Amino acid sequence: MSDGGATARLFVAVDLPAEVRRALTAWARLAARGARSSEPAASAPLRVLDAELLHVTICFLGERPLQEVDSIAQELAACERASAHVSLGAPLWLPPRHPRALAVELHDDDGALAETHAQVTRKLQPGEPRRHRFRPHVTVARMRHGDAPRERSLPPTPAHTFAPSELVLYRSWLSPQGASYEALSAFALG
Secondary structure (H helix, E strand, C coil), X not given: CCCXXXXXXXXXXXXXXXXXXXXXXXXXXXXXXXXXXXXXXXXXXXXXCCHHHCEEEXXXXXXEEHHHHHHHHHHHHHCCCCCCCEEEEEEEEXXXXXXXXXXXXXXXXXXXXXXXXXXXXXXXXXXXXXXXXXXXXXEEEXXXXXXXXXXCCCCCCCXXXXXXXXXXXXXXXXXXXXXEEEXXXXXXXX
């Protein structure tokens, strides 16, 4: 039976430990309250993401034919996956000029996330020019276009250092309520 040209929206990410996801979600809720302190609650610009959605995107693959999923997983399995040592950094409004997301930067202490990004990109997007420098971060809240808070001061981010344990191939499902993610394959780091 044919898949009729069906596609899947795919990305590769590393997951965060549960305690880091919980701390970031709590911080994002606090930041959202501060960002809307001068606005009525009904017009709150930030929508905090659920803890289980938090991850570090290594490579966004976009819409790909379903029949490619197995070969993409095989390519990921062939990547060297060093263990990374990561710490949470400062908050970020992304993109900086017209923000649509609140994120927390990650300090890639040993460069392992950047190396994983480079390997995955070379394997899964050969020949495609790099548009942006890899900037590891975790998106914790989203906002509608044009809803960026006027006051951009934020509370300090939580202090956490951790070692991500898996590289995951995800399928993203978009809906009016936000995205949901389905793990298709996972590979140990280190």
